[in-house]
Amino acid sequence: MKKRIGSYPRVRVEGGGRAIVSQAGGVLLVETVRKTGLDQAISAALAPWRKARAVHDPGKILLDVVLAVALGGDCLADVGMLRAEPAVFGLVASDPTVSRLIDTLAAAGPKAVSAIRSARAEVRERTWRLAGASSPEATGEVIVDLDGVLVLAHSDKQDAAATWKKTYGHHPLLGFVDHGSGGTGEPVAALLRPGNAGSNTAADHITTAQLALAQLPKKYRRGRQTLIRTDSGGGTHEFVAWLAQRGRWLSYSVGMTITDAIHQAVLKVPTTAWTVAVEPDGEIRDGAWIAELDGDILKGWPKGMRLIVRKERPHPGAQLRFTDADGLRLTAFATNTTGVPIAALELRHRQRARAEDRIRNARATGLRNLPLHDTAQNRIWLEIVQIALDLLAWMPMLALTGETRRWEPRRLRLRLFSTAAQIVTTARRRHLRFACHWPWIDLITDAMARLEALPNPG
Secondary structure: OOOOOOOOOOOOOOOOOOOEEOOHHHHHHHHHHHHHOHHHHHHHHOHHHOOOOOOOOHHHHHHHHHHHHHOOOOOHHHHHHHHOOHHHHOOOOOHHHHHHHHHHHHHHOHHHHHHHHHHHHHHHHHHHHHHHHHOOOOOOOEEEEEEEOOEEOOOOOOOOEEOOOOOEEEOOEEEEEEOOOOOOEEEEEEEOOEOOOOOOOHHHHHHHHHHHHHHOOHHHOOOOOEEEEEOHHHOOHHHHHHHOOOOOOOEEEEEEOOOHHHHHHHHOOOHHHOEEEEOOOOOEEEEEEEEEEOHHHHOOOOOOOEEEEEEEOOOOOOOOOOOOEOOEEEEEEEEOOOOOOHHHHHHHHHHHHHHHHHHHHHHHHHHOOOOOOOHHHHHHHHHHHHHHHHHHHHHHHHHOOHHHHHOOHHHHHHHHHOOOEEEEEEOOEEEEEEOOOOOOHHHHHHHHHHHHHOOOOO
């Protein structure tokens, strides 16, 4: 009797297998592209850059890179994983053809970027209609979170510079639509900036907000039903005044830096004026209190602005700052929302932390670094990353239910997209047969059935 060595069974490896498709779960993304009409919209947008007698459509080339990034790729060459599976992903251009397209779009500058963004906005509106009660607009309010992210560079790329964290790279400013506690979120703006760009530059926040609003359906591009949330980087006079400008009337909830004036005002708040903070389930947040400041502290700010502060026991290991008081950490935010208890307003602003989850997902989806050298090329790359994140938000919104709608890209790739399948052709139709023992096979087939049941675009 042979003694078994090791914890795992030994298998022999051969390279002659046929009719097997890797990354077969990516068919969910392909079907999302088809049902949302993203392929038609991008193809039409990039038609001006298609050369006569060209074999490959520029829109298809760009979407192939998008799918590769959504499946975990982080450079243009990773489109090769799609090229190996033509039965699922169709004819995929060669690496030189892909690179030439990116160079062509980069050379076109704002014209090409604007065409891509217009196509995304058109598809986003259709996708939200398809999603119905699962869409971000189902509650009648759309929340857009703005936040910056540091993208490190390990080579001398154009516009890379030293960052405020003493690293080296770029400092893009991003915008995400919040899907709430029942979903993830989708990107609506990305402003590429040098690494030394300021965190509280009002002009950059205004530009990013304009890009984000242009991605929303027209009825949400102005009015109180659209809420802009930022951290303290957005707490500037210029940005708040822009948000509250007549004719725009956007709702806002922006973090504020604890200045000496705010600190002194907090010390004068009587004990009876503090209200306990609450958690999302309505329970009291232990060791946290909130109050609203008024009077001279609001001079110079737009009319209707409210300033709300929170004091809270610091978490174990956290260090207090000079602006903290009585051993409690102070934070503040400004809003123009009325008719809502300040505890609910503070909870709403605290939920801006979900933007950090969106940034983590972006890092895992092509934003770990900027793979190209020129700034114009990396602007195209940022659009590719955003479309990939769109797909990773739209597919769960349209096809998944319950807790699975909240799955982040890494989990989607591990459990759904990376699944292998056997491809079978019968009656001139191709079928993907997934292994019946895969734990999430029912999830894949049910999601595909929901996507197939959606109406085809136009």
